[in-house]
Amino acid sequence: MNNDFVILAVKKMRPKFIARLGVKAYNDSSKSFQELLLSKSNPRTIEISSKPDDNGLLWTTKVTATLRSDHDLLHGPCIIEVRCMDCFYILGSEDIPCRPTIKEQDLVELSIEIQTKNRPTPTKKVLSYSVDCE
Structure with a gap:
């Protein structure tokens, strides 16, 4: 009996601290996001991991945060901007928007x-820019 097999390991990056979160409607073509008010005392992280499936690797991005107030855009299809200390991620698109889970309490x-199917790629932050520059 031939026991040839390949073991693909689950890859998991360390959770990153979220500095800011933004949201916009999935069909909003502007570059601007509306900032969400984050709770300063509760943890807020983004974690990216992968695991093998029949067609290669499947990447999972998890965002967990506590907000000080609700936002209407979070209750429908949307695009989320996650800003970390050294980069940012855009989650969702017009074709495949995010659908956040919301639990309302205090x-x-x-x-x-x-x-x-593709690894989420971070975009390096531009620390400052002139009004006339894009």
């Missing part, structure tokens, strides 16, 4: 989980 608990 504070609003936000969680997002997206699965993709």
Whole structure:
């Protein structure tokens, strides 16, 4: 009996601290996001991991944060901007928007989980720019 097999390991990056979160409607073509008010005392992280499936790797991006107030755009299809200390991620698109899970209590608990075939790529932040520059 031939026991040839390949073991693909689950890859998991350390959770990153979220500095800011933004949201816009999935069909909004502008570059601007509306900032969400984050709770300063509760943890807020983004975590990216992968696991093998029949067609290669499946990447999972999980965002967990507590907001000080709710936002109407979070209750429909949307695009989320996650800003970390050294980069940012855009989660969702017009074709495949995010659909956050919201738990309303004294504070609003936000969680997002997206699965993709491609690894989410961080965009390095531009620290400052002139008004005349794009």
